Amino acid sequence: MSGGPATGHAVIDKSEIETLIQGLWKSGYTVVGPTIAQSAIVIDEIKSAADLPIGWTDLQEGGSYRLKKRDDQAYFGYAVGPHSWKKYLFPARLTLYTIKKNAAELEIIAPDPAPRYAFLGVRGCDLRAIEVQDRTFLQGAYVDPHYKARREQALVIAVNCAQAASTCFCTSMGTGPRARGGYDLALTEFADRFLVEVGSERGQGVLASLASRPAVQADLVLADNQARATAESMTRTLDVSDMPGLFYENLDHPRWDQVAERCLSCTNCTMVCPTCFCHSVDDVPDLAGETSQRVRVWDSCFNPEFSHVAGGNTRPQIRERYRQWLTHKLASWVDQFGVSGCVGCGRCITWCPVGIDLTEETAAIRGRLEA
């Protein structure tokens, strides 16, 4: 990055974020990004820069999340919150179609067209998470049209992380802290300005609508230093050098029983995970028997009902459900999709009510293997 001319880069003043947000709305995008709600930095619709969590950060550890005032006015001075972008690409509750009983036939009514989203503030780990879900929903013989419609239209504006939470381990997963492609624009935040990197023609078009000036070499050096400092500040690691074999060879490890004593099987880890894609389909008939909606909802391998089959449950114990989740996430995902299902965002650690940490569980299982 350093040494060459600063092509594909520009610098904008902080006030241009407001121009950006207003311009995107005017262009027909629904702008979603970070904002404070219910004691956390969530992702929701952003009407103006004033909705951003300016001057706030998050303190995270296993089973705990707290907001904290910063000493500065950083726009993106936090790590990741409970929401991820799957909230929009793979909505938690989506009506796939409505069936209406007419005199002679059943009428199938398609859902409303997918909204056109602009994502503001996508982190490196979450860019990878979107790429991982692309493999689930867009590859192979059965492409999900609902995901595809949202994904193709979405404009992605990334933000490079200037700090890591104690739960972050993106450096172990090779996904951050710096955005590595998959974005239209990427922002690096400095005290008084943003460095903008262009990742696509569409991003170039958006940049052209802002008041920008050329970036100089010093800006790029500053961005490199920031990324290096963030990476060096990361305290958590996950060794995935021996996946998928490690878990396949340890299906009867006693650690699964130990974690099952603490695990609530409450589904929180899978809900906050930006790559978990399990879902169920419910039929919701009306009382009159005239119409019925077919609704897709997020589901979870930790929900006992999810593994109910004729004759019983394939994973009746919490031990089996936790083992299924972690083995899929870190091991069999690689076999299935050619990439790890974990991006190192740490959400499952923070939002586990009892603070179960997959990096610790993996290390414990490896410890036995090495003994």
Place this chain on the structure above:
Amino acid sequence: MIQPLPIIAEPSKPRKPRPRLGVFKFASCDGCQLSLLDCEDQLLDVAEKVEIAFFREATRRPLEGTFDVALVEGSISNSEQEAAIRDVRARSRFLVCLGACASHGGIQALRNQSKSEELIRIVYADPSTIELLDQSHPASAYVPVDLELPGCPINKDQLIEVLAWTLAGARPMIHRHALCLECKRRGLVCVLVARGEPCLGPATSTGCGAICMSYDRPCFGCYGPAEKPNASALAARLAELGAAPDAIRRLFQTFYATAPDFQKASRIHDGTRV
């Protein structure tokens, strides 16, 4: 002379017979029955689709004949009710228990842990008028039950769903997963993780639609245990977060005091020095 208007008008034109619905009350507060009246606009659809043949909160019709669907509210608390629930079962094809009382004995099942005579003496000036079974029992202690809807009170949307599915000839699907799943689907922020509040959501059944959390309040378990919860591990976590043993005991011992998972969780501090 002015005739009293029935609350639910009988249709004037002749029509084919509709399924007969009966609503029955035992030891309870009437809140679950009121969920049916609370359906408002949809209540008219209900009255259109079924014949409300017995429902003391809404009509003066006497108890007679058989029922396609019986909605049962309340626990069995005295011998008269014991005979009555057997009678309802004998008259009904599909018996649905509404809420914590009918399915688990309800809040009044808190007396199951004490001697009833002592409690009666404390509460009533003249205990001789009170006839009581030793414990507050669910309907299922006396008769086979086809479906139990959780909640204190039930969710009217779940009730409508049960009626819609039953009328369509299908078995209703009542989910019993952890409330957290519903909370996260709604995008609500975890009050336990983000504020350290003692929330029972991880061990409590879905069904309410995560109402309390949408008002920034923790769950107090009024829908009872989820399917196979790890309630004891949750109780241990609440203790770590600073909840007093007595507060934890009361949390798990209010609406579903007789549920074994909640009983076990309420006793995690028994016999230990705190």
